[in-house]
Amino acid sequence: MSGGASSPTTSARPGTGGSYKRKRSGAEFESSPGSGGDDNEDEGERRRQPGVKRACNECRQQKLRCDVVQDPFTTCSRCNRLKLECKIESNFKRVGKRSKHAEMEKQIERLQRNLQRAQNLGYVIEDEEELDSPMANGVYSRNNQSFMGSDEAVSSLLHLKQGGSYMPRYAREIENVGLTQEAIDHLFNEFWCYYHPYLPFLAPGQTPDQYYQQHPLLFWTIIAVAARRYTADPSLLTSLIGPITRLLWSTVGEVPSSHYVVKALCLLCTWPLPTSTTSTDPTHILCGVMMKTATGIGLHRPSHTQDFSRVSVELNKEQLHDRVTTWAVCNIVAQSIGTGYGQPASTLYDWTLAIRPGDDGPFVLSPELEARLQIERFCDKVSKEMYSNATDPRGVAGDELRAMLTRVYRREYNELQVSVLSRQDLSPIVNLHLKAAGLHLRLSAFFDSSTTPGYMDDLTGLWRAVLAFLDLVFELESPPADNMSGNILRFASNYILQMINAACFALLKLLSSFFAREVEFERGRILFHRTIQAIRSMSVINNDLPWRLAELMVQMWNGARVEQRSRQQQMANNGNGNGNGHEARTVVDDSLQLKVRCRMSMSLVFDSIWRWREEFQAQGRGNLEAAMKNPTNPDSAAESSASSTHMDATLMPPAHQLQNQLLVAAGAVTPNHGLPSSSMISGSIGYSESNYEVFDPLNWMLDGLVDFPYSYAAIQGLEANGLG
Structure with a gap:
């Protein structure tokens, strides 16, 4: 094919005349947004009809013959017949x-x-x-x-x-989503009231327009976080997921050089866009992007920013403090992601974040952030010392070393607790993160063997840490009448959700083991049921990760027959007691040990789900899928008693979300009268690599462990936004 290539904005190739133009198809004319050959066409018309100088706009748009006369001007017959405005403009362009x-x-x-x-x-x-x-x-x-x-x-x-x-007109738009100024102001107010206390590093005094001018991604991220509980338009969050995701990755792809983008990434890592599985959750990746972007623009050396810029940069005291604060928040967020996801944290606690008593310069953080940074430093020590052993293929420290480290960090944690709680200017959210750090430390007890020195003491310490954390969660969730800080779970960060999940799995595992004899079982059962309700309340979109996690835990509770086994064990203990009324001694075994051990303190969560999957493989996939449509009630396990019926109702989903139906009625659980030992929770299930395609609410947790062909539809509405 000779000649030049066809232009993308015109229909004619360079160097061709009117004879070529007349051979082209009508479809080609229609697809053209403008006509590049109008002059040639007019020239041909003038040669064919000497009295017609140029076609009118309407006839040129339709590519029809025109009998308009320019001098004196006479309307063409077509415009006259159709009552159109007949005129000739030299700069007229056709619209395809x-x-x-x-x-x-x-x-x-x-x-x-x-x-x-x-x-x-x-x-x-x-x-x-x-x-x-x-x-x-x-x-x-x-x-x-x-x-x-x-x-x-x-x-x-x-x-x-x-x-x-x-x-009112829309003040800001992103793709097909528009917001009025009133809606923007409302959303920003909700962000400052309910979300900002979890990560107080932005300036409430700035207007939404100022945040948009700093960077559109930061503005829309604040909107997305506030939209999680936006009652005026519950569908707003779903509508924003696609546009914000595309804006996010286009911004990252341009190699951002603004610390305002880093701020947006801090928020997105703290409150990720909802997903049903973390196989599509980019939070851990975004955390790495956040830290690399921060160091790439010199946030870790804020007083020497010019070393990371092609031009000289002079920062005033306020700008310097803003960058120091952003860098501190980066490390706080990165550490919480490392802890919550069971991955090494990409933190950098350097000179910029060092504690300098008596200093009142720009490097001094607010009391809230300073306390949070102390807590995350402690979590970093625990993770690195206990789960980064270079001599172990899974990185776990040996039993003796871990027992010694537990004693050392237990004392350090007590000192940290005294230091934090002695301050009167801190919010209860700081104490919540402090209790989460204590739970992070104590979860190492599941790595111990029954022969480890102080094994029962470590389990007791874990039990107390779980109770302390969950008791505080519910205390803050239901405060006194004069306290306006209630309902924190509705706005809690993803890290708090992950720690609540870990606490709930710890309750489930301990209450299903020999250790249940050593604790107050009824208190643990009540707390477990309340925790399930709390996890469900943290769901922001139907069938998202919190909702599926709660359903999974209820199925595990029912499948393990926790309450039935507890009653049987109590009867056995009473029967085995001696004549003096003393109960038989607890038989300690290794059933609480974990097989999944590469995910630090979160190994408990991954290990529990592995065992659940092994237990339910034989039941097939189809029936279990029905459980997500008809959430499980513990009564469906045919094990309820008069003492537990009133509490089991707390595991039912809220009436406004899904209709309550028993799993037995859906055929998802078959009553089992000959229950084996707690194989689902304890250590009696071994690993197998059978390729069963069972329903797995959290298939992401087992990615890379074994090749299972899992698939599950994404959250309803995400596909419509380009995320399916």
Whole structure:
């Protein structure tokens, strides 16, 4: 094929004349957004019809013959017949029909979404008949071949009113999602009230416009975090997932050089966009991007930023303090992600974050962040010393060394607790993270063998750490009437959710073992049930990870027949007692030891799910999938007693989310009268590599351990936003 290539914006190739143009198909004309050969066409028309100098705009748009006369000007017969405005403009450009139709369709979809959102906000339609007309949905001006904007169309045709005033225009838009200034102000206020206390490093005094000017990703991230519980438009978060994800990765792909992008990444790592499995959860990757971006622009050396820039940078005291604070938050977030995901933390506690008593310069953090940084430093020590052993293929320290480290860090934790709790200017959220750090330390007890010195003491310490953490969670969730800090779980960070999960699994494992005789079983059972309810309350989208985790834990509780076995064990102990009324001695075994040991303190969570999967393989996949549609009630395990019926109801899902049905009715659990020992929770299940395709609510947790062909539909609504 000779000649130059066809231009992407024109229909004719360079160097060709009008004879070539007349051979092209009509489809090619329609797909062209503009006509690059209009002059050639006009020249041909002038040669064929000596009295016609140039076709009018309307005839040129349709590529029809035109009999307009320019001097004296006489309207062409077609415009006269169709009552069109006949005129000739030298700069007129044709509008391709396909591009016109595509833009009209986009405009219609956009206006329909705007209308739906306006109705959700309480606006009413003054004249619904106008909405049935295509012109009302996509306003198109025939004379100038242009579209009216969505704001203009809404104000001129839809006539949405609330209290006599027209619907305000959208102040900010991202792809197909628009927000009014009122909605933006509301969302920002919710962020400052409910989310900011968990990570207080942004400036509430700045306006939303200032945050948008700093970087659009930071602005929309704040909006997305606040939209998690936005009652005025519950669908807003789902609508934002796709656009914000695309904005995020396009920003990362451009190699960001602004510390405002780092701030946005801190928020996205603390409150990730919802997902049903973490096989699609990019939080751990984003954490690495956050730290590398921070060091790449010199946040860890804020007083020498020019060393990381091509130009000289002079920072005032306020700007320097802002960068120091951002760097501290980066390390706090990175450590919490390392702890919560059971991965090595990419932290860097350097000179910039060193404690300098008596200093009041820009390197001094707020009391809240300083305390949080101390707590995360402690978690970093525990992780590195206990789970980074270079002589062990799984990185776990030996039993004797771990026992010694536990005693050392137990004393250090007590000192940290005294230091933090002695301060009166800290929020209860700091204490919550302190209790989470204590749980992180004590979860190492599951790595011990029954012959480890002080084994029962370590288990007792773990039990107390679980109770201390969960008791504080529920104390903050249901505060006194004069305390306005309640309902913290609705706004809690992903790290708090992960630690609640670990505490719940620890309760389940301890209450299903020999150790149940050493503790107050009824208190543990009640706390377990309340924790399930709490995890479900942290769900922000139907069938997201918290909801599926809660369902999994209920199935494990029922499958292990925890309460039935506890009663049988109690009866056996009473029968084996001696004549003096003393109970038989507890038989200690290795059933609490973990097989999954590479995920630090979170190994308990991964190990429990592994055992659950092994236990339920024989039941097949189909019946278990029904459990997500009909969440499980413990009564369905045919083991409830009069003493537990009233508490089991707390495991039922809220009525506004899903209808309550028993799993037995759905066929998901078959009553088992000959229950074996606690194989699902204890250590009697071995690893196998059978390729059963069972329902696995958390298949991501076992990625890389064994090749299972798992698949599960993503959260409803995510596919519609380009994330399926």
